[in-house]
Amino acid sequence: MNKADVIVIGSGIAALQLAHHISADKNVRILTKSSVKASNSSLAQGGIAASIGADDHVTLHSKDTMEAGRFHNNEEVVIKITEEAPLLIQELHEAGCPFDQDSSGKLKLGMEGAHSHYRIVHSGGDATGKNVIDFLVDTLPKNTSIIENMFAYELLINDMNQCIGVKVKDEAGNIHCYYADHTVIATGGCSYVYSLSAGSPNVTGDGIAMAYLAGAEITDMEFIQFHPTMLIKNGEVKGLISEAVRGQGAKLVTNRGELIMEGVHPLKDLAPRHVVSQTIYDYIHNGEEIFLDISSIDNFEAKFPTITDICLTSGINPKDGLIPVAPGSHFLMGGIKVDLHGQTNIHGLYAIGEAACTGLHGANRLASNSLLEGLSFGKRLAEYINATLPVPNNEKTVLEIGAKNSSPVVVPDFKQLRERMMEYVGIVRTEQTLAQQKAWLEGYFRLDQVFPSFDKCTTAEIQSILASVIALLITDAALKRTESRGGHFRADYPMENKYWQNNHIVYQYSKGRLEANEQNQTTDHVRAVFC
Structure with a gap:
């Protein structure tokens, strides 16, 4: 039997950090969809944020994180992770990870949007993700094995609501x-369900x-x-x-040289990403091309190879x-709802990295906080697992998720799904466009239906079905949140609504019908429970 102490599905920075911190007496098996280095973490050009500058402080990093997230963040999580950031950088640096340094041997610190101080640590200029992933892969401990080109498609859940493994092709x-x-x-995350994406x-x-x-809680998908x-x-x-x-x-400019961020935000071109994206979108929507004017940057080729x-x-x-x-x-700021250790509501199932919603990012991620989150939660979860005794389980009581006798599967064209997500659930959303996309998606699948047995489907069909689930979660949540906040912009509700600031839309599935879809103000959650 294929049995391990820890199975990790995915091979980005969070997964590799976890493997580095699991105790040597436990064996770790990493299953990855393609090759071990083919992750968004490897593509990350930005760096890792940490308040290590002489004039910086964790409270300033926390404040910037909350502001970028439009105060939808979990403040406890924000404080803990920003406090951990300097030590995480120090540990990697001392282990030999090649961070950029100045002539005196100090780490170089860069500036990015919505940050109030220089606090971004880089490696190889704009190759931080690649260099950090290369380092973590090359130094993996001996108790870790990697199996590439395995498509994970179904979690194995027993009758005690316990995750005991995963099914792959x-x-x-x-x-x-x-x-x-x-x-x-x-x-x-899920960046590639949109047609315009530089992600993997x-x-x-x-x-x-x-x-x-499998029944895990999913939140903040809008x-x-x-x-x-x-x-x-x-x-x-192209990249x-x-x-x-x-x-x-x-600077961001039109083809006439007009500076488009002047007067839009006090930080101008370094405003939070949702502000800059929406401004560019408005110009493009009106038929203008937008360019990044790099003429003021000396030695651009050397700084950004x-x-x-x-x-x-x-x-x-x-x-x-x-x-x-x-x-x-x-x-994606949302994802699988987890606690400070990466635990989900299903025993034995955890989520870390961009797949998880930890509360760090709120409604909009602060630049260079993503690699930081992966490092933090990879280590946190490893320490939790190291201190946790395994709970006996019974592999013979695995519950079947899919319908045993299903009709032939009709799946949406993946290319069309991506194009429609960009057009109807993209940067600017309205009730009309969201409702159109939801109706189109529900022509194939609904969030409350019994899904077909994936064992009988091809890998391409399974990917389209899972992508449809993700697209529906994003679309439905965007319909429900009747305000604009961070990465979610509704042209028909263009302002923030204080009611929504600490309210989260949470989805949970269990085969059957739609049971409830109501606002629960006592728990500060808006739940859509499918059971």
Whole structure:
């Protein structure tokens, strides 16, 4: 039997950090959808935020995080993680992770949007994610094994509401079951369910959808961060232009040279991402092209080698000084609801990284807090597992999630789903567009239905079904939240509503009919329970 102490689904920074901190007497098995380094973490050009500057302090980092998240954050989580940040950086640096340093040997600190101080630690300029992932993979402890090209599609839940493992398909479509005392979802977010995204094609929300269908609580799915500056050529995303470029002085301009962020926000081009994205969207919607003017940055090619390569590969010469940009889907603030240790409401099931909703990001993630969150919760969960005795389980009582005798599966075209999500549930939303998208999605699947047995489906069909679940969760939550806050902008409700500030839309599934969909002000939650 394929049994491990800990199974980790996904191989980004949170997963690898967890593996590094699990005690040597436990074996860890990492299952990844493609290759171990093909994650959004590897693509991260930005750095890791930590208040280590002489004029900085954790209270300032916390304040910036809360402000960017529009005070929808869990303040306790924000304080704990920002307090941990300097030590996490120190531990990585002392272990040999190659962070950028100045001539005196001190860590270089960069500036990014919505930060009040220079506090971004980088590696290789704009190759932080790649360098950190390379370091963590190359130094993995001996008790960790990696199995690549395994598509996880169903969590194994017994009749005691205990997760005891996961079901996967290999490249040939063969089914394998992996069992563990602790099963960790670290599959990332869902940026690739939108057509404009610079994220990895592997990041389609599979882990979140699996957790939903297993009965885990899912929350804050309406909060999608659209990165303001995706490099666009002929209507296609060629890559991401890091916020650090604007931190070095680049400006957003029209083809006439008009500075578009003047008078929009006190921080101008370094305003929170939702402000910048919505401003660019307005110009593009009115037929204007938007560019990032990098002409003021000396030695651009040396400071941003990764971005330079992306530009040159796309036929854009950075020496010309203008890079065409547009907003695209980048980060999910919501996800699987967890506590400070990464635990879900299902015993033995955990979530860390972008797949989890920890409360750190609120309605909009502060730049360079994502790699920080992965490091923090990877270590936190490892320490919890190290101190936890396994609970006996019975693999023979696994509950079947899918219908045994299902009709032929009809799934939406994945390309069309992505295009429609961008058009109808994108940067600017309305009741009309959201309702249209929900109706289109429900022509294939509903959140309250009994889903087909995934064992009988192809990998492509399963991915489309899970992506449809994610798309429906985003769309339905965006319909319910009748305000604009952070990454969620409703043109028909353009202002923040104080009622919604601490209210969260929480979904939980258990095969059957829609039982309730009501506002529960006593618990500060708006629940949509499917049972």
